[in-house]
Amino acid sequence: MTVTVALDGMGGDNAPAEIAAGAREAASGGVRVLVTGVREQLEPELDGAKGVEIVDAADVIGSSEEPAAAVRAKPDSSMVAACRLVRDGSAEAVVSAGPTGAMLAASLLQVGRIRGIARPGIAAPLPADDGPVILIDAGANVDARAEHLLQWGLMGSEFMRGVMGVERPRVGLLSIGEEATKGNALTLEARRLLETADLDFAGNCEGRDMFSGRFHVVVTDGFAGNVLLKGLEGTAAMVVAEVRRAAMSSTRAKLGGLLLRPALRGLRERIDPDTYGGAYLLGLRGLVVIAHGNATRRTVANAIRVAARGAEAGVVDRMAERLAGDRPGSDLQAPPAINTVPQVTAPEIGDQ
Amino acid sequence: MTVTVALDGMGGDNAPAEIAAGAREAASGGVRVLVTGVREQLEPELDGAKGVEIVDAADVIGSSEEPAAAVRAKPDSSMVAACRLVRDGSAEAVVSAGPTGAMLAASLLQVGRIRGIARPGIAAPLPADDGPVILIDAGANVDARAEHLLQWGLMGSEFMRGVMGVERPRVGLLSIGEEATKGNALTLEARRLLETADLDFAGNCEGRDMFSGRFHVVVTDGFAGNVLLKGLEGTAAMVVAEVRRAAMSSTRAKLGGLLLRPALRGLRERIDPDTYGGAYLLGLRGLVVIAHGNATRRTVANAIRVAARGAEAGVVDRMAERLAGDRPGSDLQAPPAINTVPQVTAPEIGDQ
Numbered sequence: 001m002t003v004t005v006a007l008d009g010m011g012g013d014n015a016p017a018e019i020a021a022g023a024r025e026a027a028s029g030g031v032r033v034l035v036t037g038v039r040e041q042l043e044p045e046l047d048g049a050k051g052v053e054i055v056d057a058a059d060v061i062g063s064s065e066e067p068a069a070a071v072r073a074k075p076d077s078s079m080v081a082a083c084r085l086v087r088d089g090s091a092e093a094v095v096s097a098g099p100t101g102a103m104l105a106a107s108l109l110q111v112g113r114i115r116g117i118a119r120p121g122i123a124a125p126l127p128a129d130d131g132p133v134i135l136i137d138a139g140a141n142v143d144a145r146a147e148h149l150l151q152w153g154l155m156g157s158e159f160m161r162g163v164m165g166v167e168r169p170r171v172g173l174l175s176i177g178e179e180a181t182k183g184n185a186l187t188l189e190a191r192r193l194l195e196t197a198d199l200d201f202a203g204n205c206e207g208r209d210m211f212s213g214r215f216h217v218v219v220t221d222g223f224a225g226n227v228l229l230k231g232l233e234g235t236a237a238m239v240v241a242e243v244r245r246a247a248m249s250s251t252r253a254k255l256g257g258l259l260l261r262p263a264l265r266g267l268r269e270r271i272d273p274d275t276y277g278g279a280y281l282l283g284l285r286g287l288v289v290i291a292h293g294n295a296t297r298r299t300v301a302n303a304i305r306v307a308a309r310g311a312e313a314g315v316v317d318r319m320a321e322r323l324a325g326d327r328p329g330s331d332l333q334a335p336p337a338i339n340t341v342p343q344v345t346a347p348e349i350g351d352q
Numbered sequence: 353m354t355v356t357v358a359l360d361g362m363g364g365d366n367a368p369a370e371i372a373a374g375a376r377e378a379a380s381g382g383v384r385v386l387v388t389g390v391r392e393q394l395e396p397e398l399d400g401a402k403g404v405e406i407v408d409a410a411d412v413i414g415s416s417e418e419p420a421a422a423v424r425a426k427p428d429s430s431m432v433a434a435c436r437l438v439r440d441g442s443a444e445a446v447v448s449a450g451p452t453g454a455m456l457a458a459s460l461l462q463v464g465r466i467r468g469i470a471r472p473g474i475a476a477p478l479p480a481d482d483g484p485v486i487l488i489d490a491g492a493n494v495d496a497r498a499e500h501l502l503q504w505g506l507m508g509s510e511f512m513r514g515v516m517g518v519e520r521p522r523v524g525l526l527s528i529g530e531e532a533t534k535g536n537a538l539t540l541e542a543r544r545l546l547e548t549a550d551l552d553f554a555g556n557c558e559g560r561d562m563f564s565g566r567f568h569v570v571v572t573d574g575f576a577g578n579v580l581l582k583g584l585e586g587t588a589a590m591v592v593a594e595v596r597r598a599a600m601s602s603t604r605a606k607l608g609g610l611l612l613r614p615a616l617r618g619l620r621e622r623i624d625p626d627t628y629g630g631a632y633l634l635g636l637r638g639l640v641v642i643a644h645g646n647a648t649r650r651t652v653a654n655a656i657r658v659a660a661r662g663a664e665a666g667v668v669d670r671m672a673e674r675l676a677g678d679r680p681g682s683d684l685q686a687p688p689a690i691n692t693v694p695q696v697t698a699p700e701i702g703d704q
Binding site (some may be wrong): 139142143208222227235 | 427467494495519526527528537558560561562563572573574575576578579580581582583584585586587588590591592594595598599601602604605607608609610611612613614615616618619620622623670678
């Protein structure tokens with residue numbers, strides 16, 4: 001069965017050229033891609049590639065716009081239109097390199113939550129020693145509760161199993177020490193839930209353990225998660241910049257840098273954010289991949305592949321089953337704060 | 353006037369040899385050092401060095417002991433004895449490379465808080481682009497309130513001015529975006545306090561901005577601070593290890609690494625934790641430097657120098673004055689949770 005992925009054709013700094021190129025690359029591997037956007041701009045870039053279809057959308061949401069307001073004001077934007085394709089069953093997953101906040105709002109509003117999920121969470125992939133580890137939540141829920149962390153652990157496990165092929169994903173709890181007694185009020189409560197949940201709980205994960213390979217999924221609130229994620233990115237960038245600066249500082253160092261350069265390819269690939277396509281929003285009725293703004297064709301193709309792999313593995317259905325079997329309390333049914341953005345009036349797609 | 357610094361002579365993996373060597377190095381620069389510990393072990397290492405005196409202490413607190421219990425059970429340990437030297441006015445600051453948790457408990461109990469300080473905070477120095485930035489709190493208070501962050505901002509400013517010579521320290525608030533509206537409940541409230549406080553508030557600091565040089569002091573709760581600090585350390589170590597691995601992977605790469613090596617000295621020094629001696633506990637009636645367990649003589653000497661510089665600049669008095677002039681609420685007078693460890697029965701020093 002061919003999997004269909006919706007793609008925001010106008011989102012990101014390099015749209016539409018790199019977005020279209022990424023769609024072509026992914027489609028050549030057997031994924032069907034529905035690209036939303038301005039047909040006259042997309043058509044020349046797609047050049048009639050097999051497996052890629054254009055879905056008209058006249059507007060674009062820019063990075064300077066207030067996310068929720070922009071999503072409401074532009075129902076015919078390429079981003080909202082792409083999310084709608086999942087809502088109406090035309091696609092099983094959606095990818096966008098448009099503004100993160102807007103994509104978060106658009107997908108929460110359009111794609112809809114899995115029943116029983118209180119707070120969808122952003123899963124950010126990081127390069128651990130022997131494959132990726134995902135950090136959930138990377139910023140969608142700054143004031144989270146212990147039940148949310150439990151749900152992210154369950155969803156993250158299904159994601160790593162279905163998409164990354166990890167048989168028994170080890171789930172860690174981000175904290176400030178390995179001992180069960182270490183942490184703040186939130187982590188101490190979350191630990192009690194995780195210890196008895198139907199997942200492979202591997203204990204507390206400190207900030208320095210993210211790359212250790214000891215964990216496949218690490219859960220935390222969106223504040224600590226976002227602070228850590230950006231800290232890791234910033235540090236890697238700082239150290240790489242220092243190495244580069246050193247390699248330009250003298251003739252001897254320049255020669256050393258040239259000789260060492262090929263061997264450093266592994267490091268470059270390891271810390272390259274393009275490898276996994278972007279961050280994944282888990283908890284909705286379709287996989288959502290939020291690629292960074294300067295996504296290249298490689299980023300986009302990888303994002304589509306990840307989304308397709310998740311759809312093929314039925315990750316969303318498996319998450320729903322998992323949550324149904326491990327529902328800790330009735331309060332999870334309460335309408336969560338993240339979903340209080342007024343509902344977008346959603347016209348049908350392709351209506352122009 | 354000569355400044356006197358108390359030094360835990362038996363704390364850390366390399367005690368007493370490296371600790372004593374660090375004391376000698378710092379003393380040769382004009383600081384008076386009181387080293388606590390077992391005289392027979394310290395005397396041969398000190399070799400009659402000028403400016404260094406031994407204060408007898410029979411016990412040692414080990415890294416496997418429960419911190420608060422060990423501090424209570426061992427009033428005659430080198431660590432507790434060193435803290436007591438500040439309490440009784442014999443020294444103006446104290447340095448230890450013993451177990452962090454125990455040193456935190458010992459100094460909170462023995463040195464005593466500055467009047468008006470609700471929660472002493474751990475300030476961890478990090479290598480920003482144009483000098484150090486301190487992150488407060490790096491782990492002492494996992495569930496903090498906005499008023500605590502304000503106090504850390506004020507104390508951090510005085511520390512950076514007095515010890516690091518920064519005329520107008522810029523204070524940042526760790527958050528998940530630059531906009532004032534970004535953050536969790538704690539940061540939103542803390543931002544309101546910081547914006548109107550008598551300090552140079554420079555806005556929100558994201559995890560990636562720690563090294564930017566835009567801030568001299570960054571405040572956050574002890575959970576996020578500890579997670580970020582360990583994340584930064586772990587990432588720097590991971591990237592450096594990858595570069596080293598690459599430089600061993602082939603003959604060509606080995607030659608490149610050899611040629612590049614001298615130019616990388618700047619990076620090594622920048623991320624070397626020895627440079628600033630350790631983390632600083634701010635809010636007590638004497639500066640407290642907590643060095644890491646495998647501190648070398650260089651770490652210890654630097655720690656003593658930082659402590660002496662702070663004492664010379666009267667940083668503790670300046671913090672006290674600053675806090676007296678900017679006291680936001682009466683609730684700060686309430687006994688804080690961090691200080692509820694039962695009081696150690698404190699015999700006089702040198703009583704054996």
